[in-house]
Amino acid sequence: MNQPNQPNSATDEKWQLRLYVAGQTPKSVTAFANLKKLCEEHLQGQYHIEIVDLLQHPELAKQDQILAIPTLVRRLPPPLRQIIGDLSNREKVLVGLDLRPLDEE
């Protein structure tokens, strides 16, 4: 369930993202694809995506306050941010992840 990314230095992974799904649903697959693409464009080498399948770990849903599927949680950097949906609206995902400033860089 670990789907990392870039062979770059681990210390650069300041973006820890977790995508909660429930089985291989079309929405989950789309969400992951959208996320992957977006991260590659904006956070290359600085992110780590973890996929949590709640069907296998249902207790995590309560623990991490998951309501909707799919849900993307930005665990790091703080504060915690939640983005729900298939991440098809690129603009909103960027706002949700607070990636605006980075974009301007």
Added chain:
Amino acid sequence: MIQLDSSMQFHPTQLIKCPTGIQGLDEITEGGLPQGRPTLICGSAGCGKTLLGMEFLVRGATQYGEPGVFISFEETVEELTQNVASLGWDLNQLIAEKKIEIDCFYIDPTEIQETGEYDLEGIFIRLGNAIDSIGAKRVVLDTIEVLFYGLSNVAIVRAELRRLFRWLKTKGVTAIITGERGESSLTRQGLEEYVSDCVIRLDQRTHDELSTRRLQIVKYRGSHHGSNEYPFLIDKDGLSVLPITSVGLNHEISIDRIPSGIPRLDTMLGGQGFFRGSSILVTGMAGTGKSTIAAHFAASTCQRGERCLYIAFEEAPQQILRNMRSVGLDLAPYIQQDLLHIQALRPTIQSLEMHLVQIHRWLNTFQPTAVVIDPISNLTSSGSLLQTKSFFARLIDSLKAQQITVLMTNLIAAGMPLEHTEIGISSLMDTWLEVRTIEGNGERNRLLQLLKSRGMSHSNQVREFRLTSQGVDLIDVYLGQNQVLTGTARTIQEAADEQARLQRQQQAAARRRELEQQRQITQAQLAALQIQIEAENVEIEHLLQEESLYEAGVLQDRETIAQLRQADQP
């Protein structure tokens, strides 16, 4: 058609019900909530939705062996635990025993960004996991419409809710879904669309500064249910709904008699006292001794080892004890023996409906065989005439149905006609005692009278009612010279009567002596006359002898003369 009918008989409307364990609610739903289906509880904020849901789970877990899951969208576990701790429910303990599982959904729209399609599978997973972890049979979702405020895609929320309620049915759990009351609809978000098996509405209304909570079953598919608005109460034992609304007259009637606690009063009541399960009204003006009669009745109930509930609307329990000690009645031992419960409260503290629920609750927990309400007059201040009438009708009805004897006192204002009771409840009463004071000779005295007593021969006499340090005493009043006298007047009149009697006695004696003398004189006269008669008799005798001698002499003389003349023999 006939076949159809018979097949319908074979298939009765056996909707399995899930008892809530909430006092009264199971009665009006005729068994509980529909088992395995969701029930919607709607109402405005603070009307007890969450508590009803929680009690449903706690009672289920503790009384019916059905574990339950509480899904909260508004409060945290800590808040919920604290809120119900005052009701004596230890949620932490129940959670530790795996009887209850609580999951709190925290939804903050500012922290959630929505991008594209999603579903609410998270709720299903969490709920399903919670249900499976403790084998839950009951579920409460409180208040799920928060989702509408937390999530912007209403279409998704609606679709998911529909799916959720369907899914709950397949899980076979009995669910309660709470919803905030809407302006024109039952719930703001129209949850009633999805949950259509059973809808219960809670309401809190304030009238004349007194608030009354009410519960109504708006809908119950496939089942009979009471359709009225039922008042309910939230107190330290949880929720309690008052199921009585109608006046029925088909309760069991007892011929068993119970003493009134005042022996002489029992004598007036055909010698045996009140009927068990009857209603007794004691009316009178202030200070006529109504409470004392009530306390004696309570004491006599306790003496038999039965429980008595004393509802005091005027005095504090300690005050009642002190006052009764002054007439030689000590109620304290009965309280210690748990036979007597004195519940003192102000009538104005809550509405009549609430009083009714409260009394109902006391009856259920204490199980008395007699109830004293002292006085009922103050209750009228918390409701209209109609409400008061309905209150008493329902109260007396429920007491009679349980064979509980009730004694109520009623204060009448001075100047009112004797038979007037302002709330017009006298017709509901089986026995009516009137205590009256009469003023005269600079004092007030009490009179007791039986105005009616159904089903027994009873005294029509007025009795003087005295409160002494040895207790209550009923004595005959002075009846004579066309007036009724009591107190000192009676004593004075009795003394005067005695004197008159003595006088009459003396007069009679003198007269007797006089007559005796007269008789003796007459007798003497009689004797004298007798003597006279005898003397006269002798005289007559004497005269007769003389006469015959003379006659004999004359004849002899004639013969002698004839011989001498030698006259021829005739």
